[in-house]
Amino acid sequence: MYYIDLAVTGVSFGCMYAMMAVGLTLVYGLLRILHVAHAAVFALGAYVTVVVANATGSVDAGFLAAIFITPLFGMAIYRMLYEPLLSYRPDVPMIASVGLLVLMQDAFRIVFGEQGVTFRNNTYGFTTFDVFGVTVNAVQIAIVVSAVIIFLGLHLFTTQTRTGVGWRATVSQPKIAASFGIDSIKVRYLNFAIGSALAAVAGGMVALLNNFVDPVIGYVVSYKALAIIVLGGLGSVRGTLIASLVLGLVESYGTIFIGRWLDRDAIAFLALIALLMIRPQGFVGTRAT
């Protein structure tokens, strides 16, 4: 039973990581920039969900607000920070991104306090179901369900709609796409918008699951997301999905064995470094050329 429990935790975390990391891999695939500040977008999503939920009394309102606001933030980051730095070596925008993450996390600490914020009325977070003897939290179910819906939706969007196909083309073959008249600037904004909105959903879910958001929430996921996108193959959405699930499960089960030597979060980093050394292109997805 315990192992199934761990599996449930692993899968739900995996889905959450996937929604969070997709934005990161999309930006890398498109611009070759490691958008470390994406973690700040995620954190913003979490905070907005809680704050608006407390203000309006409705968790759903919180989610909607987050999904609306974070894309604006994400697009602003592209316009103000990355666009002017595109001609520099890749580490320049990355360091700026790190700076932004540090700034935002501290801003959250100053505005919302060191202790973070909690839901006043966590309608979903405390609802549990008993499924074949395993206790499953409503939010965990919601995470998995939303992840499935979202990724299916993304798949359909990028294969059935004109904008979506154009987007996908631009990510994998920017020059060819441009010669087909696809507006690469619009695609970039779309990229950041969608990635950010997904991160917001992930953030809101985590907030519900833990019932609070604190200022360091961004850091914890930032490097995990980095590990995931490298593992999954930079720029590959499918790879990110698989890698996220793998990480979720490995963390769940891995803490049993490695817990003595390293804390849980360090596991992700260990995996990341090992990967970068062995196979910098990742394991699963194909790298976007």
Place this chain on the structure above:
Amino acid sequence: MSAYEISLLSVIGINVILAVSLNMISGFCGQISLGHGAFYGAGAYAAALAMIGTGNILLALISAIVVGSLLGIVVGFASLRVRSDFLAVTTIGVNFLFTGFVRKQGWLGGEMGISGIPGSGLGADGNMVMILLFAAATIALSLYIGRSWMGFAFRAVGEDEDTAATLGINAAAYKLAAFGIGTALAGLAGGLYTFFTQFITADAFDFILSVMLMAMVVIGGIGSTWGVVVAAIGLTLLPEAIRFVNDYRLLVFGGLLVLVIRLAPGGFAALARAVATRMSRA
């Protein structure tokens, strides 16, 4: 001199050593390292153990330097495998692995750290003088390397290692040298820190510190020894001079980092040079 001033100068000295040594790796040689705290910490812990075990200052400093640079060379090998931004990510990982590992090890003090480390016997002002002397030596070394053929080769490797190869320069050897020297100095700073505080925890060597050090290098002007020295002094004094800044330290550092990269990627050193050129033409 008041105890506060002695303490402040000691911290400034240590930060100067850290920033200038990071500049050798990331500024001169272009290898972005966002995990400098790990080498600093490794040196500090090595010195702490040596002091507790033997009470010998020289041994402690040597252990600090050796351990710092050994870890540094291992990471240096990583720089041979991956390109700049992924190297940055790897170094972040090294930093987290270091603090994560240390926090779990009982013999390294775990979460509580190591306290009651025997002092150097020099007293607070003696320590300060030692620190400042080492800082001066580090600056001198950095200036020398910058002017030497080693610095020349570093710059080439940092800008374009494939082209450097066509000039017969073995990029791998130089990268390892940069890491080795830079991290040895970071380890030294760690040893000095241990004498200074006589109490260390993993928190003092975390990722945030590494970001602050990189901010000093970027703001001072990547590759410019004096620029980085000024930035290190300035950014250490800033939170002390302005209470507001102390509470919002990360906000300010993060913000400065973003602003400088965005508006003046060459840092203040480049700005200063530009101003100087404009003035000399006027």
Place this chain on the structure above:
Amino acid sequence: MTAVLKLEDIAIRFGGVHAVDGVTFSVDSDDFVGLIGPNGAGKTTLIRIVAGMLRAKRGRIVLAGHDVTNDSTASRVRKGLALTHQIVRPFREMSVLDNVVLAAGYRRTSSPLRAALHIDRRLESERAAGILAQVGLAGTEGKLAGALPLGQMKRLEVARALAVDPRVILLDEPLAGLNQAEAAKQVETIAALNARGITVVLVEHNLEEVMRSCRRLIVLNNGRVIGDGTPRTVMSDPVVHDAYVGSGTSAHVEN
């Protein structure tokens, strides 16, 4: 005459295609060789293999008596090879002079330790200034290398190659992007190098200049050598003619 560069059965595959398929030739000291062939013949790939940027699947490369098949680029440069790239890559942030000084200082930079022990640049600076004058770049010493026009950048590449005291210089499309006058000047500079005893191997599409200056042409097609001899012999060879005409490029036959 001893061979200064020998290629023995060099081959490499990309995917299913043999980009280079068993190339063998040897270049003697003082040779002035043009490596030509239609687009996609494998010239650039071959050059990259000789330069050390690609590892061949089989074959040997011998440079001035040393087997350099498994050597890094930097190591090959120290054994007598110099290269210039098709897409010029000077150190843009350094001055023109410094670009050449660094090359001239190859003895100083042979190892980090040696480099750390030396700080004086006067000898190398003098030599560098002389070389810049030779390639016609006198007066540009203080300029930022990144600010030079293309023609001058290409000459800077040659200057850097000269500064490492090579036995053989490998030039990858040294005339690409140059107008007629600039190209002629560049060829003059290269020919002057050869006259002073440096072996030259160049890859070029500009057949006119190649025919005028090279004393020997090696023709590649589909990864194989299909012609090797004086320009006149090679260009009147019907096999060579077919290779070019087949790909849509017409060959000039000079009389």
